[in-house]
C-alpha cells in the first residue's frame with residue numbers, strides 16, 4: 001500500500017509539473033483527486049484494510065491529498081499568470097501602425113441650403129413648424145381655395161394613396177392646419193419634401209423640396225411681401241441681388257406673383273407668392289376686413305442650382321459620391 005501511494009505521488013507530481021495549461025491541469029486534478037480519482041478511490045478502499053492499518057493509511061492518504069492539492073493550486077496560479085500574459089500579448093494594439101485616412105461626412109447641398117433658408121427666415125421673425133408629408137386632400141387643396149375641377153388636383157399630378165389622402169404637392173398645405181388652430185397675428189414657415197406625379201427631367205422631379213412662409217397681421221400688404229422677399233434674397237444671394245415680381249395665378253392668393261432673381265445674365269424663378277386670398281381667411285374665421293396676410297412658396301433645389309450652376313436637379317437625389325464631395329460642406 002505504501003509503495004502504491006509513493007508511486008502515485010510521483011506520477012501525480014510529474015503530471016502536475018508537465019501540465020501546460022489550466023485545462024490540462026484540471027484533467028490531472030480530476031484524474032487524482034476527482035470523485036473517481038485515484039487518491040479518492042484509495043481512500044474509499046480503506047475499509048478493506050485490516051483494522052489496525054486503517055488509521056496509518058488513512059492519515060497518509062489525507063496528507064497525500066493535501067500535498068497534491070497544494071501542488072496543483074500552485075501550478076494553477078502559475079499557469080493562470082502565464083495564460084493572462086499570453087492573452088495580453090496577443091490582444092495588444094500596435095499603436096505604431098499608420099492610421100487609415102478619416103472619411104469625414106459632409107452635409108448634402110440641400111441640407112446646407114435648407115439650414116441657410118431656415119436661418120434667414122427665423123431672422124425675419126418666422127416660426128418653423130412641422131407638417132405631414134402624407135396629408136389630407138383638404139389641407140393640400142380644398143382649404144386652399146382650389147375650385148373643384150382645378151387641373152392640379154388631377155391624379156396625373158399627385159400621388160394619391162386613397163380618395164382623401166395624398167403625398168403633399170406643396171408645403172402650402174400647412175396653412176389650413178395653422179389657421180384652424182391659431183388666431184392671428186402669426187408668422188409661420190415650413191420646409192420639407194413635396195411630391196408630384198411629374199415626368200422627371202433636368203428641372204422637375206417627383207420628389208423635391210419647398211419652403212413656405214406666411215404671415216397674418218393687421219395691415220399686411222404687398223409692400224411687406226416684397227420687402228420680406230427682397231431681404232430674403234439678399235441673405236441668400238448677396239447684397240446686390242435684384243428681385244422681380246410678375247403677376248401670376250395661384251388659387252390661394254390675390255393678387256398673386258411669381259418671384260425671380262437676376263443671376264448671371266438672366267431671371268431665374270424661385271417660386272410663387274401673393275396676398276392670402278380673403279376666402280381662405282374667412283373660411284377659418286379670420287375677418288379679412290381686419291386682418292390680411294401674405295404667403296410665398298419656393299423650390300429649394302433651385303437655390304443651390306443657381307449658386308453652384310448645377311444644371312440637373314436629378315443629381316441631388318442620386319447620391320453619387322463625386323457630386324456629394326464636390327458640393328458637400
Ligand code: FA5
Pocket residue numbers: 169170171172196198203204205206207208209210212250253256269270271272273274295296297298299300301302313
Ligand atoms: C407652388 O407650389 C405654390 N404652393 C407656391 C406658392 C406658395 C404661391 C404660396 C403663392 C403663395 P409652384 O407649383 O410654382 O407653386 O411651385 C413652386 C416652386 O417649387 C417652383 O418654382 C419650383 O422651384 C419648385 N417646384 C415645383 N415643382 C417642382 C418639381 N417637380 N421639381 C422641382 N421643383 C419643383
